[in-house]
Amino acid sequence: MLLVLGVASNSLAQSLSDPIRVDLNVYTPGTIPSGIGEPVREAARLAEEWERLHPGEKIKYQQIVTTGGGEGEWLKTQLLGGIAPEIIHQNAEIAWQDTDKGWYIPLDEYLEKPNPYVPVNKRWLDTFTNQALVNAKRAPDGKLYCISLDIIETGLFYNKDLLRKLGCDRMPDTWEEMRAMFKKIDSQGVTPMATAIFGLGSDWGQDILFEMLYRKLLPDMDLIPSSPESEAYLGHYLEAREAGFLFTKGFFTPKDPRWRELNRLLYEWRQFWPKELKNSDPARLFLTERVPILWDSSFLLRRMETDPYRTFDWGVAYIPRITPETSRFADGGPATVIGGAAIQLHLTNSARNNNRVEDCIDFLMFLSAPQSIERLAAEALVFIPNVKGAKMASQLAPFAEIFQRRYCAIKWLDSMDGQYKKQWRRMLDYYLNDGMSLEEFLRTLKLNFAAWVESHRAEAGWDFEGMEKVWSERSARLLPELN
Template identity: 25%
Template sequence: MLTPHRAATRRTTAVLAAAAITGLTLAGCSASGESSDKVVITLAGPNQWNSQSDSFGQEWEDLIAAFEEAETGIEVKTTVLPLASFADTLTTQLAAGTAPELIFNQPQPAPDQVVALDDYLAEPNPYNADADSWLDEFNPNAYGDAQRDAKGQLYWVPFNLVIAGLFYNQEALDDAGVEAPIASIGDLIDACSALKDAGYTPLAMDNGSLGTGWTSETLLSSLLNKYGAEWNVFDAAGEPGTATSVTNKSLVKAILTGELDATKTPEVREAVSLLKEIFDNCATENWSGVAASGQFVGGQEFLAGDAAMAWGTNFAISNLADVDWEWSSMPFPSVTKTDTPLSDGSEARFGAVAGGTSYMIPATTKGEKLEAAVKFLQFASSPATNGDWVAATDTIPATSDASTASEGVGGLVTGEWAKPRLISIGSNSPKADSGSNLWEGYLLGTRTLDEQLAYIQTGWVGWAEEAVAEAGITEDWATQ
């Protein structure tokens, strides 16, 4: 059984290391507080850290202050975007050419909409004298070839890694006689029944795309794992070969050749059926009317102590500082052979992956603003700065030399769950649907299972065709 973690505020009071090194002071502001001769850049993204609508939190404020002390001619402003709509906002801005200088990396841009960073990454980071190149700073198992787009380019930089899993209220589980970690989907359904009898919502849920997305992706990954060797036909650079995980190009081929078809592959049907069983038995009643938050999935209900479990990431830990109950974390249960004969018996995986907090530069950013945006990415990811920021935010380092992951991540960073998925699919869809809740219709009963599978297949094919067009793939299987 995992050891519960007593909530405690985890904050670093020291000024970030890079600021201490420079010893510089802020300058160049007018009496009104506006910039005078400074280069002003804006960073826009969702709030992964707290429920504030105007700030990512003190740790971010410290990071930006440290950068502005190191680069007195640059000012960084932040725009906090709603978690439920940030992808739509940034996608629209990218298409219109109105995006700010630094944006969160998840809207799936077209290659010509963002700045390829390969040339910068090949050169030394000016804020780190210990690495031959900026790319060398990063843990190669977390950021590198696997993050290249279909054209083989890197266009975003991670500040940390992210891993998601189930956080739970130990007192609620004790009241219901449930022991963590929960091993299988069948055990989860049984636990949800016991938690309901004890007066708790078993699994907090809201109408955002994360709860349905993470649950479906975990189920699909577990059941499709058996096809990994068959579909793994391209390396990270898109050449014939294999990769540690099935690459996007390999998935595109599997979809367009019919090897993976949501309407015909039996493991997909089984995964989607299990998804509905979990939601029907465990999720917040009327979850579709609950607005998403930046804390946990169904965060308000979970933090109030009314829900026993909630999906969350390592970024959410600081929100548990003031709860009066013990908590811990665990992987989402595995799909076992007892749950379905279609399982190969492998344990569920999520993976501590790059992309948790990661930013890119729109192609419309030019001149001194481009130079300033690159400098901010270099500063924020440099080991000296990043190590302090990682410690202050309870996250997992993306750089090789940063501090180790904090104990607050608990049961999420050990065992199979922490290893990268062999196959990652579920939320793959055309850019027009990026960030939308793909599963809501079926889970609410407005689509049948067959209709949902057809809908998902249409989305997968659309995603694959977009990838072929953007990467200029001309192999026979892609053009027939």
């Protein structure tokens, strides 16, 4: 008995003296955001300051390993074993897939308490600038498992000098204008635009085109309304289960003319991108003036500011809107945004296993104080702080303006899990690179979609019965939209 007690107390003492392991992604000391310039150090200084306030405590930064296709194999294994870093960055939509496993700790209880590192506040939750953005990260179970420290947004970086040389004096406002402009550039032997196919390119392209073609139907398609707190930001965002349910009714299949149109337009757009999408460094193509336009995120700002290759004048615009002239399904409204929350810090089961939840929360509060996030953001120069009172670097202003648009209605690949997501990406890649026709692509996607829905529909959280009731009231309006 004594031996057991001895071992237990020893283990407890050891866990108390162990450092809190933190993954801050791009802010992790030693990281070089955007791959250029000096490594960031500010997080290390902040950790030292926190340690001074909490004698005996230690922070150890540890960036989580991303392997292979970025499916988080390493992290999932660590979470399964309960040995992941206590604090990690993870896209909330991906974490939602595993919240039922107890891998993440809900933060709601703590967000209701004041943050002692912020001078005047009643609730930690209130200290974040964009409340809707923070609340948009609530999991389908209604709980908030992360805090959104900052904001990332995408934009079209354009080379003013090169565009002028190519006879283009302004960035396009509509899809038709873009098509004409790209044709003009292409005819001069220049690839009009670059992007990264896995990330900003095809999959996010699908998400952005989706909203512009389905906008009219979204109020009816949104069978489970977003929470009132996140409504302002998410609007009619389709959760995975809603997309799954709608699929069973014929949406997102070859019967759905908007779905066909979306993928047709995406293919057409891809024809103006570089041939080797997967392994080119699109930013390098842009910086070395091989392409005049680059769809990238605010993450590129640091490189734009410091890369010696960049000798030209540049600006930031946004994806043009699709008008009825391009597609009968479009209403001509503006394209939505897709970036949103950047660093989303989650508390893992390791914090609970090691009895460190309170300490971790305290460190999170310290990090999310305006004076902390302002320092982190200013040094990295890639994200907009999402904390009241934290100043933003002036270079980020165009992205802050773009961020004011509505958020996209779905993030397809973040909604899917494991092999279905992988298969989707693979087929999209194949289709966009002329491996299969649009018809074949839609058929393949349907098979993948069906398998994904089948693997989830029995889950309690998917609640097909509840959605069926809402559907029965709206089907008369929605079904005629299918062929």
